[in-house]
Amino acid sequence: MTGEDVLGILAALRDFDICVGGGWGVDALAGEQTRPHADLDLMHREEQEPQVVAALAARGFAETLSWRPVRFVLTDPGGREIDLHPLRFAEDGSAEQSSLTPGEPFRYPAECFVTGTILGTAVRCLSAEQQLFFHRGYEPREKDLHDLALLRSLAAAKTRWRRGLAWGG
Known part of the structure; x- marks a missing residue:
């Protein structure tokens, strides 16, 4: 999965609330690709799932693995994989994702949705x-x-930057 692939997929999903996670999410935070990526992890609003899947199907992606409601994978004929994670959002901007353990969802605080860059393009990421x-x-x-x-x-650099602001530096 190349950076151009990622941007093309994100462009196809521009009408939806999408967030990049996994390896590409890490590289988005770094602002550069730091390693090869076999797939693309995307978080999406659970209620937008039918439209997200339809938009990706129009680009040749079909479901190849289902661990619903936790996650599912779409693959295109070229072997590119998208690992989709449905999220349920609360009014405060936080979200939950089902887990394999009932009653113990994965939690996403509102402040975990940030912006990074892929090939110089701003993307929403974790x-x-x-x-x-x-x-x-x-x-x-x-x-x-x-x-x-x-x-x-990256987390240490952010902490040092915040301390500098707090100390007036």
């Missing part, structure tokens, strides 16, 4: 803190270790 949170509870693979190091660096 914050470094939220991505770090989602990297808990499983044995990290090599790509996860790369992403974790980058996320920690």
